[in-house]
Amino acid sequence: MATARGAAGRRALLVAAACLLWPPRAAPRARGLARRGHAGPEDSCVYLGLPRHRSNPRVNAILERAEKRFNQLRLEGNLLLGQPKTTGTKVGLEDRIYANTYVDLGVAEVVGFDYDYTLVRYKHTMLDLIYNVSCALLMSKFGYPEEMAAELTRRGYDPQFAIRGVAVDLETAWVCCLTARYRVSVAYYGRQRVSEDQVRLSYKSRMGAGRVGQEERRARLKPLNDWFGKVEACLLADVVQWLKDRDIPFEPKSVLSDVIDAVVSAHVSKAIHRQVEKNWSHYAEPGELRPLLEKLEAAGKKLMLVSNSPYWYVNSGMSHAVGDDWKKLFDVVVVDAGKPKFYTDDRPFREVSQNTGRKKFKKITSIDRDEVYCEGCIGELMRLTGWGTTLEDGYVDGSKIIYLGDSLFADLVEARRLFGWTTGAIIPEVAEEANAQSTSDMQLAWHSLQLILHCLRGCQEPRRLGP
Numbered sequence: 001m002a003t004a005r006g007a008a009g010r011r012a013l014l015v016a017a018a019c020l021l022w023p024p025r026a027a028p029r030a031r032g033l034a035r036r037g038h039a040g041p042e043d044s045c046v047y048l049g050l051p052r053h054r055s056n057p058r059v060n061a062i063l064e065r066a067e068k069r070f071n072q073l074r075l076e077g078n079l080l081l082g083q084p085k086t087t088g089t090k091v092g093l094e095d096r097i098y099a100n101t102y103v104d105l106g107v108a109e110v111v112g113f114d115y116d117y118t119l120v121r122y123k124h125t126m127l128d129l130i131y132n133v134s135c136a137l138l139m140s141k142f143g144y145p146e147e148m149a150a151e152l153t154r155r156g157y158d159p160q161f162a163i164r165g166v167a168v169d170l171e172t173a174w175v176c177c178l179t180a181r182y183r184v185s186v187a188y189y190g191r192q193r194v195s196e197d198q199v200r201l202s203y204k205s206r207m208g209a210g211r212v213g214q215e216e217r218r219a220r221l222k223p224l225n226d227w228f229g230k231v232e233a234c235l236l237a238d239v240v241q242w243l244k245d246r247d248i249p250f251e252p253k254s255v256l257s258d259v260i261d262a263v264v265s266a267h268v269s270k271a272i273h274r275q276v277e278k279n280w281s282h283y284a285e286p287g288e289l290r291p292l293l294e295k296l297e298a299a300g301k302k303l304m305l306v307s308n309s310p311y312w313y314v315n316s317g318m319s320h321a322v323g324d325d326w327k328k329l330f331d332v333v334v335v336d337a338g339k340p341k342f343y344t345d346d347r348p349f350r351e352v353s354q355n356t357g358r359k360k361f362k363k364i365t366s367i368d369r370d371e372v373y374c375e376g377c378i379g380e381l382m383r384l385t386g387w388g389t390t391l392e393d394g395y396v397d398g399s400k401i402i403y404l405g406d407s408l409f410a411d412l413v414e415a416r417r418l419f420g421w422t423t424g425a426i427i428p429e430v431a432e433e434a435n436a437q438s439t440s441d442m443q444l445a446w447h448s449l450q451l452i453l454h455c456l457r458g459c460q461e462p463r464r465l466g467p
């Protein structure tokens with residue numbers, strides 16, 4: 001399962017490789033790579049010259065061969081990489097399903113969905129709304145200056161500032177980007193970048209790779225993995241910068257705490273939900289949800305919806321996206337599920353009145369597909385529906401249940417750990433990453449990097465890898 005942090009790390013590596021291998025002509029010499037040109041027309045295809053060993057002809061043979069292969073790859077790469085690898089209907093990179101284990105959709109008996117950012121995909125206007133509502137709460141609930149709220153609201157949310165997967169430092173209120181190896185590569189205090197020296201001196205691991213240990217990460221760095229984490233990062237930086245610009249003394253920990261509370265309050269108070277409900281088209285992407293659900297139903301799959309949102313909001317959005325009769329497509333509908341507690345706690349289900357939204361107090365002994373439930377837990381769901389296979393040791397195998405959600409921790413981790421559900425993450429950033437990786441420049445960079453690494457290994461271990 002890809003993560004924004006991992007993807008960013010890989011892309012950083014690939015981009016770094018591209019920068020190294022495709023500088024202007026004069027750059028290789030400046031980097032210590034002695035360019036070995038050939039006379040005549042072939043000169044145009046020489047992009048890399050590797051240094052030679054002073055006395056070892058075996059190593060020099062490897063270097064020469066790698067150099068030749070690289071230049072050949074660079075010359076012919078666009079033609080070679082441009083060839084389609086598969087036949088049949090072409091599926092866009094953003095419409096493909098990517099797997100990190102074997103998944104047979106044909107044997108799945110149940111397909112479950114989260115609601116927000118899964119069945120409903122929001123536009124960027126949603127993040128603008130969260131930002132503005134949170135700004136207003138900072139003023140009304142936490143006493144921040146009115147002029148600050150007005151100025152930040154006027155400037156608005158900046159989608160370019162942070163990606164999902166950044167972290168905030170709970171001690172300094174820095175917004176940090178960690179590499180795949182847990183090194184703080186970039187940090188911002190307000191909207192200003194923190195110097196590398198300052199970053200290095202701020203964490204225990206000041207030497208070597210600078211990897212921040214697990215204990216220190218848990219104590220100091222709060223990851224922002226959800227969609228609204230992007231708003232938290234941007235709002236925190238904007239508030240800190242506003243205070244810094246005016247020399248207003250403040251405690252970074254307190255500002256961080258207030259910003260996070262404001263964003264959480266914006267959700268818990270349902271202020272955002274009420275705005276969205278008034279104008280779904282403005283905040284949600286139009287999708288072809290109904291054909292997808294009908295296709296799954298026609299294939300004999302049972303459908304389930306488990307959402308943390310209240311029934312009135314789910315009903316409103318699904319009626320907009322699928323139609324007023326959307327509930328007929330689902331076998332189980334659970335709202336106000338309180339994930340991840342839905343997975344970890346032992347709670348009974350409660351029935352929700354579809355007219356008033358009131359939670360009923362009668363005991364639930366079976367799941368009726370015409371009803372809507374709230375709270376509950378995964379163990380009770382498996383028991384009441386009879387889904388899954390009970391093994392000899394009493395363990396219930398739920399691997400034929402596929403559940404899709406956007407939050408790694410709220411939706412996916414515990415469902416897989418406790419009952420073996422097959423889980424899938426909705427990560428729109430993967431499409432962006434896949435598109436970037438599919439470009440010929442990126443593929444050439446990747447192949448070239450592998451070639452050079454192979455060359456290095458060959459030079460270091462000539463006897464094992466051959467001459």
Ligand SMILES: [Mg+2]
Nearest residue numbers: 114116117406
């Ligand atoms: Mg969600």
